[in-house]
Amino acid sequence: MKILVCISHVPDTTSKINFTEGDTKFDTNGVQFVINPNDEFGLTRAMWFKEKQGATVTVVNVGGAETEPTLRKALAIGADEAIRVNTEATDGFAVAKQLTKVIEDGGYDLVIAGRESIDYNGGMVPGMIAGLTNANFVNNCISLEIEGTNATATREIDGGKETVTTALPLVIGGQKGLVEESDLRIPNMRGIMMARKKPLQVVEPVATASETTSVRFEKPAPKGAVTLVASDNLDELVNLLHNEAKVI
Amino acid sequence: MSVLVYTESEQGKFKKVALEVASYAKAVANQLGTTVTAVTINTSDSSTLGNYGVDKVLNVTNATLDAFNAKAYADVIKQAAEKEGAKIVIVSSSANSKYLAPLLAVGLHAGFASNVIEAPSSTSPFTVKRTAFTNKAFNITTINTDVKLVAVSHNSFGLVENTGSASAEDFAPAIPDFAVNVQSVDKASDKVSIADAEIVVSAGRGLKGPENWGMIEELAGVLGAATACSKPVSDLGWRPHSEHVGQTGKPVAANLYIAIGISGAIQHLAGINASKVKVVINTDPEAPFFKAADYGVVGDAFEVVPALIEKLKAFKAQQ
Numbered sequence: 001m002k003i004l005v006c007i008s009h010v011p012d013t014t015s016k017i018n019f020t021e022g023d024t025k026f027d028t029n030g031v032q033f034v035i036n037p038n039d040e041f042g043l044t045r046a047m048w049f050k051e052k053q054g055a056t057v058t059v060v061n062v063g064g065a066e067t068e069p070t071l072r073k074a075l076a077i078g079a080d081e082a083i084r085v086n087t088e089a090t091d092g093f094a095v096a097k098q099l100t101k102v103i104e105d106g107g108y109d110l111v112i113a114g115r116e117s118i119d120y121n122g123g124m125v126p127g128m129i130a131g132l133t134n135a136n137f138v139n140n141c142i143s144l145e146i147e148g149t150n151a152t153a154t155r156e157i158d159g160g161k162e163t164v165t166t167a168l169p170l171v172i173g174g175q176k177g178l179v180e181e182s183d184l185r186i187p188n189m190r191g192i193m194m195a196r197k198k199p200l201q202v203v204e205p206v207a208t209a210s211e212t213t214s215v216r217f218e219k220p221a222p223k224g225a226v227t228l229v230a231s232d233n234l235d236e237l238v239n240l241l242h243n244e245a246k247v248i
Numbered sequence: 249m250s251v252l253v254y255t256e257s258e259q260g261k262f263k264k265v266a267l268e269v270a271s272y273a274k275a276v277a278n279q280l281g282t283t284v285t286a287v288t289i290n291t292s293d294s295s296t297l298g299n300y301g302v303d304k305v306l307n308v309t310n311a312t313l314d315a316f317n318a319k320a321y322a323d324v325i326k327q328a329a330e331k332e333g334a335k336i337v338i339v340s341s342s343a344n345s346k347y348l349a350p351l352l353a354v355g356l357h358a359g360f361a362s363n364v365i366e367a368p369s370s371t372s373p374f375t376v377k378r379t380a381f382t383n384k385a386f387n388i389t390t391i392n393t394d395v396k397l398v399a400v401s402h403n404s405f406g407l408v409e410n411t412g413s414a415s416a417e418d419f420a421p422a423i424p425d426f427a428v429n430v431q432s433v434d435k436a437s438d439k440v441s442i443a444d445a446e447i448v449v450s451a452g453r454g455l456k457g458p459e460n461w462g463m464i465e466e467l468a469g470v471l472g473a474a475t476a477c478s479k480p481v482s483d484l485g486w487r488p489h490s491e492h493v494g495q496t497g498k499p500v501a502a503n504l505y506i507a508i509g510i511s512g513a514i515q516h517l518a519g520i521n522a523s524k525v526k527v528v529i530n531t532d533p534e535a536p537f538f539k540a541a542d543y544g545v546v547g548d549a550f551e552v553v554p555a556l557i558e559k560l561k562a563f564k565a566q567q
Binding site: 011013014017019037038091092093096118119120121122123124125126127128130131132136137138139140142152155156157158159160161162163164165166167173175176177180181182210211212213214215216217218219220223224226227228229230231234235237238240241242245247248 | 316318319342343344346347348349350351353354355358359360361362363375377379380381382383384385386387388389390391392393427428429430431432433434435436439440441442443444446447471483489490492495496497503504514515518521524525527528538539540541542543544545546547548551552555556559560563
């Protein structure tokens, strides 16, 4: 089984979010970048398929050279090879088009992407590549088993979960649950050394146009001070929630 | 040329988000001087949509669509959009709509903006405001394609009532092969889901152990709220993953979010930031959550929560 894991290069979850160039660009100054958490759950699940079922695992990112350390980290975690599509990720559709070319060229059976990146939160790339490559698709995937060409997956739904069966070729929008937080792997020295020697192929992008344009960013208005209520005066809290906030 | 909106239902009844996206579609249609057409799937009575600005309803009734299937539902909505010549298609941000929307975007060759929180600031170029960086920022985005797809965030636009009535017609689109088949659904029917809840009661490590969640569930019960938890609590296995709210868990866009014994890590605050009113109960007055909250009580959850339950019961009894 050939697995492709799509890796977004995103600011660490603790990052302060600021913008530059007239609020049109994310300010990367002092920001540490990581593998998108939703992608890392998928990558770790892919390692299980590699170790137990002999799958090969390729990781891919659409982005500039600055994203390569993130791909090297994925190699250090255990992926076999990496591909970087050498273009700026402008919108979800453009990224999906680039990934579609990689998928068609590589003939992957299973494509694992995170349900969304934690920066743009578009949540569109996995579904779009499924649509563009005419593969089956399971979103919000919290468990995945593959046997031959058959797949059994569980997806989170509002208020519960649902188990589905489908077949390869398959695209997954993954999230926590594919593996547990405690299953995530920190690259060890051997992994890091080996990652340096693993192939990282840079491919040029296909011609495509973005369907959306990011015009600018705004930050939320500063928040007013909290209204403190004494713990022995909870009638006041009920009163405020009812009469002032009007939420109960 | 009408605006098409997918108004989703569960067991034949509209979800609240269906009425919110209908309200949103009406606002867009007003800006463009056009009408709103809704498409429903296996909904028993669609007349209520007229009250939220829908002019015409396409009712799809087909037993094979009783179980949700993203590919088939996306295809049905695509056919409805093509039949109506719709240039703008509106969906919600429910788990099912988020699942089908990218497939629909590809099918319609539509540019897609998700997590949209306001009516368009301009229709030419079509410009919307959406959340990004997990509610730590907003992104102003234009959609450049001829056909446009917008997914509206939960509880962002709200319900806007209209005095109107919707005409209804049956619509029988072709149904594609499913390719993904539901084997079983595990859903607590008696509980409010976090996505649909108006009020969410959430607790963290300050509760000291899973055995202490009885009062959290009781408080949620009194308020008709959903229960949620912080990431450490779900990682420790005290509560199921499905209750984890935050950046890598579920987003919460409730009217009222009550955080009990949660310090307020940046990832947690990002996930719940779209909620309108936040209340924090914590023993530590320095907890970061107090800076993000609207109302706060400094105190021991084991004293404050039972007392609050009694006050709320008394309040509810008077209503």
